[in-house]
Amino acid sequence: MSGDGAHLGVSASRAIDTILGGAEQPAEDEQRNPEEMRAWLLAASGPPFPEGGAGYEEAARYAGKVILELFLAEPELARMPADTQFDWPAIHAAHDETGRDVAELMHEHIRTRGLDEFLHPLLDGLGLSGFQYGWAVNAARYCVELGPVSNPALLEIDTP
Numbered sequence: 001m002s003g004d005g006a007h008l009g010v011s012a013s014r015a016i017d018t019i020l021g022g023a024e025q026p027a028e029d030e031q032r033n034p035e036e037m038r039a040w041l042l043a044a045s046g047p048p049f050p051e052g053g054a055g056y057e058e059a060a061r062y063a064g065k066v067i068l069e070l071f072l073a074e075p076e077l078a079r080m081p082a083d084t085q086f087d088w089p090a091i092h093a094a095h096d097e098t099g100r101d102v103a104e105l106m107h108e109h110i111r112t113r114g115l116d117e118f119l120h121p122l123l124d125g126l127g128l129s130g131f132q133y134g135w136a137v138n139a140a141r142y143c144v145e146l147g148p149v150s151n152p153a154l155l156e157i158d159t160p
Contacts, residue, residue, distance in 0.1 A: 004131065004151040006138030009037045012060035016131060019154075038143040041065045047125070059126050063136035066122050067115070071144050077118060082137045082149045084114035129153060 005015030009032030018025060032040060044058070044065040071078040087109040094105050115137060128136070134151025141148060 003148045004135045004138055004154060006064075006135050007142050007148045009033060009142065011057055012132055012135040012139075013057040015135060016056075034143050034145055037139060038068065041068050041139060041143060056132070059128060060132040060135055060139075063123050063126060063128055063132060064139040067119065067136050067140035068143050070118065070122070071140050075144070077115060078141060078144050078146055081112055081114045082134060083116050083152055084110055085112040087111050 004012075005018065005026065006012075008015075008026060010018075010026045010030055014026055014030060041061060041064045044061040046062045046065070086106050090109045091102055091105045094100065094109070095102050116133075119133075123133070130153035131151060134149075134153055138148040138151065
C-alpha cells in the first residue's frame with residue numbers, strides 16, 4: 001500500500017496496521033469508493049466522545065469529517081497543501097541575527113500557507129497524531145476526487 005491508504009478508502013486504523021506490518025494489503029471488500037467514503041466520514045460522531053475519549057479510529061474519522069465539510073463549504077481549500085511551508089533558512093538567519101524565538105519568527109517567514117492554519121482551531125483537542133491528521137486530509141481529498149498529498153508522519157524517499 002502506498003501513502004496512508006486514504007486514497008484506497010480504508011480506515012486510518014486499517015492503514016496504520018498495514019504500514020506497520022501487522023496486516024496484509026487491504027482486500028477489495030475493505031475499500032470504499034469516494035461516494036462510500038464520503039458517506040462514512042459524514043456519519044462520524046464527534047465530541048463529546050464516549051467515556052474514555054475517542055479511540056484512534058474515531059478521532060481520525062471525525063477529523064476527516066471536519067475537513068471534508070470544510071472542503072464542501074470552501075472547495076478552493078481542498079487544493080492547499082496539508083501543512084504550511086516555512087522558509088527555514090530565513091528563520092534561522094533571523095534568529096541568529098536578532099535572538100528572537102524561532103516559533104515567533106515562523107509566521108513572518110511563510111512560503112506557502114497550508115490547511116493546518118485553518119484546521120487547528122477546528123481539530124484542537126482531538127490529540128491527533130501526524131498520521132491521523134495526514135490520513136484525514138487525504139480521506140477528505142479522496143471524497144472530492146483529488147489525489148493524496150504527503151502525510152507528515154510518513155517518510156517519502158524519491159527514487160531515481
